[in-house]
Amino acid sequence: MTAHIRPASAGRAYKAPPQLTEADSRTWITRGANFVVAMSKVEPGAVLSRADNPDEYMVLLGDVGATIRAGGETIEAAPETLTIVPPGPSEMVATGAGHVVRVLSNRAADLAGKAENAATYADGAAEVAPLIPWPEPPGGFKLRNYRPFDYDKPDTNIRLFRSTNLMINVLTKRTAPRDISKLSPHAHDDFEQASLLLEGDYIHHLRYPWVPDMSQWRPDEHLEIGSPSVTVIPPRVVHTSRNIGDKRSWLIDIFAPPRLDFSRKPGLVLNADEYPMPADA
Template structure:
């Protein structure tokens, strides 16, 4: 499933794609995030595309100087995915103010919060799908009118060491390491993997088709183009069989990949390509690899 030099080849879950049985397999979902929001909208809400998976809601805002993003009063944490194109911003909470000026992950504790924006560019927020105000805004809410039975429900991991606080994890403090799969951070409810920028298309002879047994993968393209290759295993009901999918998306875009589809994403732009993978709850297999989760001291495993 993985090349021998791929860090994922040593995962406990690295098994070959296999047929499956049981509950129906959900369809993959694909979103051009620019098509879901008005780039010239007068308000940040109009410039925000909201989509969801079973356990997480993703809000992509084309932010402008002076925007005030109200996150509401949340029962769980909020995470802000900050890319190289994102503007500087300030997070306001009951704990004070925190200014953010570089790419990485920002984790905001439960409760009321808002974000003041100091430039132009994309900001991506993650909230638990159990938050009603956000869940109901999702463009694809109907796809989750009923829970997908193959996706394990979210059970929050242990509370962070040191209690509630705004935590910032700049990418600049963590150099890329080919022995580690991307740069991974986790919270109680999410795992975010900043995959490295790549120059040019991926070698089509070195793809990595694989499956996940019980969790969705959200692949957020922030630069370039990707072809998402998805194969749905055949179950006994042939009327539910699907053709293989090879869906090309630019950026910003999001693919929601359900279990146990066989999938791999192929960088396709001649320039720079970058994906950020998001999971909810955090992945145990990644967490069990020493050194892979870069903020593991702050967020312990169950």
């Protein structure tokens, strides 16, 4: 048992100043040990580019469409779609006003260093399992665009997509508060979870474990947060979340690397045929 439990981090784009201000866009950056989440409020024509990103990243569009270019390809991505962008140079041009989220690995060191919570990870976060990339897609790296809400299933609100380095769970939008008698408190042994909130209001309930050093004990947290925002939940912290109020809510969970437990369940990862699991999995 480690003597220190890292506190949860929260990036509140709805009330905090942005970490990056560029022409026609403002960007709020929150990081974990293995991932970086960059939420941008864009105007029509805003350009978000990566000169030479070292690995894949994902683009989740909220209420705005975008033209995305990478690897010699160009696609027109509709609102509420998810795009996996290949390594190398890339560019996204907003076709309207709204919110765009880029999810990158910790290899995007320039953005990780600008994160609002960068100091939280100055010690390297040894309690988090390192990011080891999964096998490359057999068809090669390319732009891959998905419409998560086309994958509705009556028995689950989960929509999982993975790449070589990331996994995103695009959850069903909630139109009524979650039943408090059907919450799901749980913890992860050695990986973090980022909960990206694009619509509505939530409470993240967090219970920190007791470590041998009593001076490191923390009381339970009931973190009430609006949107857009990102909350990073550390390993071993028991957590469950619920939406509150009358607003429609939209929560998306982020992991790096992809989760093996989810990936081992047949049919749960919706693009599993494009991204093989490690040979020893």
